[in-house]
Amino acid sequence: MHMRQTPWSLWLRLVQVVCTLGLGVxxxxxxxxxxxxxxxxxxxxxxxxxxxxxxxxxxGFNIMRWRGLLPPNTISLSTLTSYYGAGLFxxxxxxxxxxxxxxxxxxxxTRVGWSQALLSVMLDRGMGLIGLSFFFVPGLxxxxxxxxxxxxxxxxxxxxxxxxxxxxxxxxxxxxxxxFVYRRGxxxxxxxxxxxxxxxxxxxxxxxxxEWVIMILISYAISACSILSLIAAHxxxxxxLGIVISPxxxxxxxxxxxxxxxVPISINGLGVLESVFIIVLxxxxxxxxxxxxxxxxxxxxxxxxxLLGGFLSLGQNWHxxxxxxxxxxx
Numbered sequence: 331m332h333m334r335q336t337p338w339s340l341w342l343r344l345v346q347v348v349c350t351l352g353l354g355v356x357x358x359x360x361x362x363x364x365x366x367x368x369x370x371x372x373x374x375x376x377x378x379x380x381x382x383x384x385x386x387x388x389x390g391f392n393i394m395r396w397r398g399l400l401p402p403n404t405i406s407l408s409t410l411t412s413y414y415g416a417g418l419f420x421x422x423x424x425x426x427x428x429x430x431x432x433x434x435x436x437x438x439x440t441r442v443g444w445s446q447a448l449l450s451v452m453l454d455r456g457m458g459l460i461g462l463s464f465f466f467v468p469g470l471x472x473x474x475x476x477x478x479x480x481x482x483x484x485x486x487x488x489x490x491x492x493x494x495x496x497x498x499x500x501x502x503x504x505x506x507x508x509x510f511v512y513r514r515g516x517x518x519x520x521x522x523x524x525x526x527x528x529x530x531x532x533x534x535x536x537x538x539x540x541e542w543v544i545m546i547l548i549s550y551a552i553s554a555c556s557i558l559s560l561i562a563a564h565x566x567x568x569x570x571l572g573i574v575i576s577p578x579x580x581x582x583x584x585x586x587x588x589x590x591x592x593v594p595i596s597i598n599g600l601g602v603l604e605s606v607f608i609i610v611l612x613x614x615x616x617x618x619x620x621x622x623x624x625x626x627x628x629x630x631x632x633x634x635x636x637l638l639g640g641f642l643s644l645g646q647n648w649h650x651x652x653x654x655x656x657x658x659x660x
Contacts, residue, residue, distance in 0.1 A: 370623055377570035382631055384563035389414070389635060391556035395457060395549050396434075399450040404442045413437045415639030422636040431455060453549070459592070461553025462585050465561065469585060472578025475613035560584050567627050575614045583610055603629070 393414050397407065405413075413434055421430030431451050438447035537545065565580040583606070590606050607625035608618050 372572055373627075374570045374572065377566045378627070378631075381563045381566035381570065381627070382634075384559045384566060385631055385635055387559040388556050388563065389418075389639075391552050391559060392454075392458070395552040395556065396450060396454045398545060398548055398552070399453045399457075400438065401442055401446060405438065409441075410438075412643045415641075416643035417639075418636045419640030419643065422633055457546070457549045457553050458556070459588070461550060461557050462588055464550075464554040465557060465581050465585060469578055469581040472576055472581065475579070475582055475610055557584060557588075560588075563631075564624075564628065567624050567631075570627065571620055571624055573611075573616055573620060573624065575611075575616065579611065579614050583607060586610055 393407075393411055396414065397405075397410055400410075416437060417430035417434040419430070420433040434451050435444070435447045438450065441447075442450075561577075561580045561584045564583050565577060568575065568580065587603055587606050587610075590602050604622055604625040608621040611621035611624070612618065
């Protein structure tokens with residue numbers, strides 16, 4: 331299944347490249363790299379290993395959540411894990427506008443039907459974000475980062491230079507993104523129409539209202555466990571760099587960082603996530619070089635798991651002889 335890139339998607343990609351390079355240059359020129367090197371030199375590797383373990387647990391919970399949103403007994407756990415790994419790799423390394431979610435839909439669609447696959451991935455993504463709500467109360471109990479809104483306003487004003495330019499940039503980005511989503515939505519509709527016969531084969535599975543409620547509640551609980559593991563990974567990264575601060579910092583880093591990635595102004599959030607770390611940790615009196623070191627350490631670990639996901643998906647026979655079967659074609 332190949333989706334031709336439209337001029338709008340190419341423009342969106344161009345905006346992302348420009349923003350990514352711009353944020354990178356600003357971060358490069360505004361930091362004391364001597365202090366950054368000192369932060370890296372003092373790494374506690376036991377905590378780095380602990381952070382990697384927590385991130386592995388995050389991916390385990392994510393696979394469990396996605397499996398629960400698919401029709402039961404349609405895809406084996408090993409196959410679904412390879413699909414998840416392929417999507418993870420695509421999100422970070424493939425230079426396309428499709429992304430890992432579309433890869434997951436394409437792969438699972440051959441097993442359960444395209445509408446079921448699309449629904450499962452959309453629900454999986456949505457429940458992952460909704461799960462953040464579970465930690466707002468604990469975050470508020472630890473306390474909001476002091477002056478976070480003022481710092482974000484000032485920081486983004488400096489990053490963009492002029493407020494009129496920032497406003498124009500936001501309007502252009504939202505407009506391009508809206509057209510891109512609309513056109514891609516039409517492509518998805520066409521794809522579903524072309525494979526309607528396959529969907530008819532998979533449409534025998536239906537959930538009752540009670541089953542839907544139970545499925546959503548279980549998915550929410552798994553999301554909360556996944557995010558708790560992600561918070562623990564952030565805490566371990568901070569400990570690895572000798573940054574001893576309130577656990578609330580790890581909560582707000584996870585919440586604000588995850589929400590910031592929803593704004594597609596850079597490639598894979600490059601520069602955006604690092605800026606969030608600097609802004610949030612500054613409210614806890616953490617230096618910018620140390621904050622950037624923690625952001626880059628999280629990113630390196632995430633990229634490592636993306637590479638492992640790509641290797642895991644290698645050699646997987648993704649062709650099937652019928653919808654709902656794990657049996658490979660001869």
